[in-house]
Amino acid sequence: MDKLQIQGGIPLEGEIRISGAKNATLPILAGCLLADGLVTVSNVPHLQDVTTMIELLGSMGVSVTIDEKMRIEVDSSSIKQYFAAYQLVKTMRASILVLGPLLARFGQAEVSLPGGCAIGARPVNIHVAGLQAMGADIHIENGYIKARADRLCGVHLVLDTVTVTGTENLMMAATLADGETVLDNAAREPEVVDLARFLCSMGAKIQGAGTDRIVIEGVKRLGGTAYEVLPDRIETGTYLVAGAITSGHVRVKNARAEHLDAVLGKLQEAGATVSTGDHWIEVDMRGRRPKAVDIRTAPYPAFPTDMQAQFAALNTISNGVSTITETIFENRFMHMLEMRRMGAEIRLEGNTAIIKGVERLTAAPVMATDLRASASLVLAGLVAEGRTEIERIYHIDRGYAAIEEKLQQLGAKIRRTPG
Ligand code: EPU
Numbered sequence: 001m002d003k004l005q006i007q008g009g010i011p012l013e014g015e016i017r018i019s020g021a022k023n024a025t026l027p028i029l030a031g032c033l034l035a036d037g038l039v040t041v042s043n044v045p046h047l048q049d050v051t052t053m054i055e056l057l058g059s060m061g062v063s064v065t066i067d068e069k070m071r072i073e074v075d076s077s078s079i080k081q082y083f084a085a086y087q088l089v090k091t092m093r094a095s096i097l098v099l100g101p102l103l104a105r106f107g108q109a110e111v112s113l114p115g116g117c118a119i120g121a122r123p124v125n126i127h128v129a130g131l132q133a134m135g136a137d138i139h140i141e142n143g144y145i146k147a148r149a150d151r152l153c154g155v156h157l158v159l160d161t162v163t164v165t166g167t168e169n170l171m172m173a174a175t176l177a178d179g180e181t182v183l184d185n186a187a188r189e190p191e192v193v194d195l196a197r198f199l200c201s202m203g204a205k206i207q208g209a210g211t212d213r214i215v216i217e218g219v220k221r222l223g224g225t226a227y228e229v230l231p232d233r234i235e236t237g238t239y240l241v242a243g244a245i246t247s248g249h250v251r252v253k254n255a256r257a258e259h260l261d262a263v264l265g266k267l268q269e270a271g272a273t274v275s276t277g278d279h280w281i282e283v284d285m286r287g288r289r290p291k292a293v294d295i296r297t298a299p300y301p302a303f304p305t306d307m308q309a310q311f312a313a314l315n316t317i318s319n320g321v322s323t324i325t326e327t328i329f330e331n332r333f334m335h336m337l338e339m340r341r342m343g344a345e346i347r348l349e350g351n352t353a354i355i356k357g358v359e360r361l362t363a364a365p366v367m368a369t370d371l372r373a374s375a376s377l378v379l380a381g382l383v384a385e386g387r388t389e390i391e392r393i394y395h396i397d398r399g400y401a402a403i404e405e406k407l408q409q410l411g412a413k414i415r416r417t418p419g
Contacts, residue, residue, distance in 0.1 A: 004390040006381035007413035008363060011286065012248035018236050018255045019045035019227035019401040023094075024191040027168040028198050028229060029053045032074035034064070034105050034175060035202050037224025044070045044229060045401045052092040056084055060098075079106070086112035086143060092398075093117060096124050099145060100173035103136055109147045113140060118364055118370045120329035126166040130157050132340070134170075134177055154179030154218055162187050164298040167214070168195050173214035175204040177383035183214040189300040190259045194230045201225040233259040234306045235400060236281065238317065238375050240264075240408045241310045242407065243283040244272045244290055245317065245379050250410060251282040262303040266311060269293045270318065292320035292357050297327050309335045309376035316344035317383055318357040325352045335373035338366040342384050363388040369398040378403065382412055391419070 020043035030053065032039045040387050041134035044050060044066075054064050054072070063082030065073045082102045089095040089112035102109035116122060128145065132138050136149040154177050159166060167187040173196070174181035186192070188210055188346050196209030202225045236255040243250025244267055257264060257276035264281070271291045275282040297305040305328040315322040316339055326332045336346045336353050341364045345356040363386030368374030374396040381388030392397075393416070396403055407414045 001391065001419045002393055003417050003419045004378065004393050004396070005415050005417055006378065006414070008361070008382055008384040008388060010246065010375045010413060011413055012243050012246045012250050012382070012407070012410040012412060015251040015253060016239060016406045016409050018231045018252050020241070021045070021191055021194065021232040022047055022049055022399050023164070024194040024229050025050055025335050026053050026094040027165070027172070027191070027195045028227065029057065029072070029074065030101055031172050031195060031199060032057070033076050033079070033098060033101035033201070034172060034222045035076060035224050039074045039202070039224050040071060040226040041074070042069070042071045042226070043231075044072050045232065046070055046384050047401055048095065048398045051094050052088060053094070056088045056095055056098065059085065059088065060395065070080070078231065080382060082106050082109045084111040089114055093122060094165060095162070096127060097169055099127060099147065100131065100169035102172040103131060103147050103149055104152055104176040107149055107151070109145070111145045113143055113145050114171045118334070119332045122329070124166070126159055126161060126163050130159070130166065131173060132159055132171040134173060134181070142189045142387065152177035152217070154181040156182040157184065159183065159185040164189050164192065167192055171196065171206065171209075171214055171216060172199065174218060175206070175222060176200055176220075177216075179217035179218055181216045181218070183216070184212065186212050186214045187299060188212060190230060190233060190256075198225070198227045201227055231255050233360040234304065234372075236260060237263045237307045238310050238379070238400070240281060240283045241314050242269060242379055242382060244285045245271060245314050245383050247285045247288060248410070249284045249286050251280060253280045255279060255281045257281050261301060261306055265293065266293050266303065270314060273282060290314055290318040292318040292355065294323050296325040299328070305329060305332060306372050308332060309372040310379055312336060312355065312377040313339065313379040315355040315357060316346070317359070317361060321354065321356045323352050323354050327351065331408070335376045336400035338373070338377055339380050342368060342380055342388070344380070360385055362386060365389045365391065368392045368395045371395050378407070378414075382407070
């Protein structure tokens with residue numbers, strides 16, 4: 001298995017381009033199943049999870065072609081089976097996103113039930129209950145969700161918990177349902193809005209995406225479209241923290257500041273000068289040590305759980321004591337234990353980490369446990385004294401396109417070694 005080696009201590013300086021958003025691309029590719037026509041998706045990030053979603057569509061007989069610019073063409077007219085195998089779903093939970101589209105368009109779906117995950121139990125009960133309320137006949141058999149429906153019916157749903165992929169699955173299902181569906185307590189993440197815009201470009205009638213009430217008027221048919229995915233706000237935030245943690249000066253382009261209010265606010269609180277413009281953001285922390293900042297994760301527009309680990313890394317070397325409270329996933333602190341091995345002073349109390357900033361971290365061999373945890377270990381390695389070696393970096397390839405190249409572009413000494 002490949003490893004990343006990082007020689008820490010270099011203030012990052014320069015400009016990089018942000019890739020398309022993973023968590024918008026995945027539902028959009030699943031949403032292609034709804035289209036009676038050819039769909040072209042551009043600004044797709046080069047990531048393992050995207051490859052898995054393409055493989056999943058291909059395994060159903062859907063024709064998927066990719067050009068050298070990562071523009072993807074999807075034609076679902078050749079679909080042969082409405083089946084998502086355990087072998088694929090176990091490697092990527094977002095595979096569950098094919099459930100709503102398959103059921104809505106083809107009246108049947110058999111999708112492996114995702115199991116637990118490194119960061120939490122992550123049930124999909126809200127996806128299933130919502131589809132049942134829309135008239136689907138669903139039962140779980142041999143680890144698979146088996147679903148059938150002649151035509152789904154519009155309903156008024158109040159979601160028990162704010163769920164991103166749950167909102168997306170139900171919104172997609174409702175586009176072809178009979179009548180109006182109202183999703184209350186819907187997720188407001190920019191990726192939900194991007195998916196809604198994509199669906200509308202195929203002819204769907206959706207209002208309120210980006211608020212906690214989404215109203216979908218079902219239509220009989222959705223057609224083909226060409227759509228460009230929005231930039232990845234979590235990748236953006238990660239590189240901005242890389243600038244701040246190294247007391248550097250980093251500019252990201254193809255980024256949307258308006259999706260990062262909570263994150264940019266925390267970077268400013270940490271002492272960084274943050275400037276934004278049309279599709280670019282800059283963080284300047286030159287000559288300064290960051291100040292510790294308290295973080296509490298919550299659904300958008302509050303501070304994202306997907307940026308929690310990166311700010312934990314920042315706080316380990318910041319001036320002062322901070323608390324980090326994780327409210328979305330029950331086991332998203334594994335990076336804390338690895339950072340302790342690099343000299344971080346972290347105490348865990350339930351879902352809160354208390355971090356006392358130290359002057360310096362020291363390099364150590366560490367292990368990536370999930371996607372954002374691995375990003376935080378890269379950040380810690382960028383400031384640690386000595387050479388940090390990160391194992392199990394396949395996690396990072398799921399969500400960060402060309403991470404070594406982008407960090408090298410900013411002056412970091414980082415390389416991948418085959419293991
Ligand atoms: N939940 C339920 N029942 C459900 C669905 C969710 O109890 O049916 C709970 C979850 O267990 C969790 C909370 O609701 O406690 C929120 O989970 P959510 O469903 O919003 O998470 P998700 O849709 O599975 C997406 C992202 C995650 C991101 C979360 C939270 C995608 C493909 N994944 O997951 O991204 O952390 O929203 O913002 O969009 C990542 O990119 O590293 C990542 C993990």
